[in-house]
Amino acid sequence: MSTLPSSDHLLTGSTSRGADAAFKWLAFAGAVVVVGLIVLVGGELYAGARLAIAKFGPGFLVHSKWDPVTDEFGALPFIFGTLVSSVIALLIAVPLGVAAALFLTELAPFWMRQPVVTVIEMLAAVPSVIFGLWGIFVLVPWLRDHLFVWLKHSLGFLPLFQGPIYGVSMLAGGIIVAIMILPIITSVSREILRSVPNLQREAAYGLGATRWEVIRIAVLSYASRGIFGAAILGLGRALGETMAVTMVIGNRPEISASLFAPGYTLASVIANEFAEATSDLYLNSLFELGLVLLALTILVNVIAQAMLKTVLGGASGKVQ
Amino acid sequence: MNRVGSMAPSPFLPSAGRQRWRRYKSAAVTGLLCACALAVMAPLFLVIYYLVAEGASSLDWNFFTQVPKPTGEVGGGMANAIAGTLTLLAMAACIGVPLGILGGIYLAEYGSQRANEWVRFGADVLNGVPSIVWGMVIYLLLVVPFKTFSAYAGGAALGLMMVPLVMRTTEEVLILVPQSYREAALALGIARWKVIVKIVLKTALKGIVTGVLIALARVAGETAPLLFTALGNNFWNHNLKEPIAALPLQIFAYAISPYDDWHRQAWAGALVLLALILAINLSVRFLSRGRKSG
Numbered sequence: 001m002s003t004l005p006s007s008d009h010l011l012t013g014s015t016s017r018g019a020d021a022a023f024k025w026l027a028f029a030g031a032v033v034v035v036g037l038i039v040l041v042g043g044e045l046y047a048g049a050r051l052a053i054a055k056f057g058p059g060f061l062v063h064s065k066w067d068p069v070t071d072e073f074g075a076l077p078f079i080f081g082t083l084v085s086s087v088i089a090l091l092i093a094v095p096l097g098v099a100a101a102l103f104l105t106e107l108a109p110f111w112m113r114q115p116v117v118t119v120i121e122m123l124a125a126v127p128s129v130i131f132g133l134w135g136i137f138v139l140v141p142w143l144r145d146h147l148f149v150w151l152k153h154s155l156g157f158l159p160l161f162q163g164p165i166y167g168v169s170m171l172a173g174g175i176i177v178a179i180m181i182l183p184i185i186t187s188v189s190r191e192i193l194r195s196v197p198n199l200q201r202e203a204a205y206g207l208g209a210t211r212w213e214v215i216r217i218a219v220l221s222y223a224s225r226g227i228f229g230a231a232i233l234g235l236g237r238a239l240g241e242t243m244a245v246t247m248v249i250g251n252r253p254e255i256s257a258s259l260f261a262p263g264y265t266l267a268s269v270i271a272n273e274f275a276e277a278t279s280d281l282y283l284n285s286l287f288e289l290g291l292v293l294l295a296l297t298i299l300v301n302v303i304a305q306a307m308l309k310t311v312l313g314g315a316s317g318k319v320q
Numbered sequence: 321m322n323r324v325g326s327m328a329p330s331p332f333l334p335s336a337g338r339q340r341w342r343r344y345k346s347a348a349v350t351g352l353l354c355a356c357a358l359a360v361m362a363p364l365f366l367v368i369y370y371l372v373a374e375g376a377s378s379l380d381w382n383f384f385t386q387v388p389k390p391t392g393e394v395g396g397g398m399a400n401a402i403a404g405t406l407t408l409l410a411m412a413a414c415i416g417v418p419l420g421i422l423g424g425i426y427l428a429e430y431g432s433q434r435a436n437e438w439v440r441f442g443a444d445v446l447n448g449v450p451s452i453v454w455g456m457v458i459y460l461l462l463v464v465p466f467k468t469f470s471a472y473a474g475g476a477a478l479g480l481m482m483v484p485l486v487m488r489t490t491e492e493v494l495i496l497v498p499q500s501y502r503e504a505a506l507a508l509g510i511a512r513w514k515v516i517v518k519i520v521l522k523t524a525l526k527g528i529v530t531g532v533l534i535a536l537a538r539v540a541g542e543t544a545p546l547l548f549t550a551l552g553n554n555f556w557n558h559n560l561k562e563p564i565a566a567l568p569l570q571i572f573a574y575a576i577s578p579y580d581d582w583h584r585q586a587w588a589g590a591l592v593l594l595a596l597i598l599a600i601n602l603s604v605r606f607l608s609r610g611r612k613s614g
Contacts, residue, residue, distance in 0.1 A: 023513035024430055030422025035442040044457045099356030123364040125601050127541020129568045130590045133575045134367050179363045210346035240450025242544040267452045274548050290456045301448035
C-alpha cells in the first residue's frame with residue numbers, strides 16, 4: 001500500500017495500518033458499551049438494593065405491607081398492580097391492534113395504507129406525560145361518569161366491577177397503557193401479517209372462502225405465533241410504562257378484586273416516592289422494586305424477541 | 321372474488337341460506353375491522369384536539385419568555401423549561417450519537433456474525449429497559465457521588481437511552497451502502513477507516529441524521545428518567561452542575577398540582593412539546609420518503 005504514489009490526500013503511508021486498527025477498536029468499543037450498559041444497569045440496581053435484599057430476602061416479593069414509617073417493605077401490591085394493569089392493557093390492545101393490522105394488510109386500499117401507518121406512528125411518538133395529562137383531565141372523568149357507571153350497572157354482579165367508583169383506578173391505568181401499546185402491537189402485527197405468503201390467501205379464495213374465512217383460516221392461523229410474539233412485546237412495554245399510569249392509577253398500595261379500586265405499579269411507586277425516600281432501607285427497597293421491574297421486562301422482552309425472530313427472521317425482530 | 325354462488329351447483333356446496341350467512345358474517349367482520357382501525361387512530365386525534373382546545377389560548381408571549389411565578393400567583397411561563405429541554409437534548413446527543421454511530425459502524429463493517437448477534441441482542445434488551453430504571457441508575461452514578469441533581473445527570477440518562485436507537489438505525493443504513501463502493505475505494509489503496517468515514521458514512525449521512533433525529537424526538541418527551549436526575553426547577557439556570565428545568569417535568573408537576581392556572585399552563589406546555597416532537601417526526605418522514613416506504 002505504502003508504495004503507491006500518494007498524490008491523493010486519502011492515501012497515507014505506513015501509519016494507516018495503525019490508524020485502521022485504532023478505528024476498529026474504537027468501533028468495537030462503541031459496540032461493547034451496549035453490552036456493558038446492561039451489566040452496569042443490573043449491577044447498579046443490585047448495589048442500590050443491597051440493604052433491602054439482605055434484610056427481607058426473597059420474602060420481599062410476597063409481602064404486601066408497604067409502610068415507610070415502620071420500615072416494613074413488601075413488593076406484592078406493586079407486582080400485582082403492574083401485572084393486572086398490563087393484562088388489562090393487553091386484553092384491550094391486542095384485539096384492537098391485530099384488527100387494525102388486518103385492516104391495513106387485508107382491506108385498506110393502497111392509497112390509504114401509508115397515511116394510516118403514519119397516524120399510528122405519530123401515536124407512538126406521543127410522550128407518556130401527555131397521555132397522563134389527557135388521562136387526568138379528559139379520560140378519567142369520562143370513565144368515572146360514563147363507562148364505569150355503565151359497567152357497574154350491567155356487569156356489577158362480577159367482583160371485578162363492584163365497589164365505589166373514584167375514577168382513578170386500576171382499570172383507568174390499564175386503559176391508558178392500552179392506548180400507549182397499541183402502536184407497537186399494530187406495527188409488529190402488520191409486519192407479521194405481511195410475511196404471510198399471498199399464495200395462502202389465493203388458495204383460500206380459490207376454494208370459495210369469504211373474506212372473513214380467508215382471514216381466519218389462511219392468514220390468522222398462519223400468523224398466530226407471530227401475533228403472540230407481538231403481544232408479549234407489548235407486554236414488555238406495558239410493564240415499564242411510568243408517567244401516564246402514575247397519573248391515573250390512584251397510587252394506593254392495595255390488592256383489591258375490584259378494577260374500580262386504585263392500584264399502584266412498580267414503576268409508579270418509584271416515580272412517586274424515590275425523591276422523598278427518607279431512610280436508607282426505604283431507598284434500598286425502592287431500588288429492589290426497580291430490580292424486580294428490570295428483571296420482569298428483560299425476561300418478557302427476551303421471550304418476545306426469540307418468538308419474533310423465528311417468525312420474521314434476522315433483523316426484522318427489531319422494532320421502533 | 322369471494323362468491324361461490326355463480327358456480328355450477330355441486331353436491332359439496334352448502335345450501336343457499338348457509339352461504340348468505342357466510343357472506344353476512346364476512347361483511348360484519350369487514351365493518352368491525354374498519355371500526356377497530358378507526359379506534360386505534362382515535363386517541364391521537366382526541367389528544368391533539370384537547371391539547372389545542374385547552375392549551376392554544378395560553379400560548380402567548382409570556383409563556384415563551386417568562387419563568388414560572390411562585391405558587392398562587394397567576395401568570396408566568398415556561399421559557400426556562402423549553403430552554404432546559406433543548407439543553408438536555410444537546411447533552412444527550414453528545415453522548416448518544418457518537419456511541420451509537422460507532423456501535424453501528426462496528427455492526428455493519430467489522431463485526432462477525434456471532435459478535436453481531438450478541439450486540440444486537442444487547443441493543444434490543446437495552447431498548448426494553450424501562451425509562452424509570454435509567455433514572456435510578458444515573459442517580460446512583462452521577463447524583464449520589466456529586467451530591468446534587470444536575471443537568472449533566474439528566475443529559476446522561478437521555479443520552480444512554482439514545483444509544484441503542486441510534487446504533488440500530490445506523491447499522492441499517494450502512495448496510496444499504498453498496499458493497500462495490502467499499503471495494504472500489506479499497507482497491508484504490510485507501511485505508512479502511514478512511515473508506516468508512518469518508519465514503520460509507522458520507523453516503524449514508526442522510527439516513528444516519530434521520531435516525532438521530534427520531535431518537536432525539538423519542539427522548540425529548542421522556543419524564544421518568546429526569547425525575548431524579550435533572551429534577552427540574554422554577555428559574556433560569558445556566559450552571560449545568562445544578563438542577564435544570566425540562567418541559568416534560570414541568571408538565572407533570574403542573575398536571576398533578578391543584579391550581580387551575582397551572583393546569584392551563586400544563587396544557588400549553590404539552591401542546592408545545594407535542595408540536596416539537598411531531599414536527600421532528602413528520603419532517604424526517606417527509607425528508608426520507610421513498611428511501612424506505614412503510
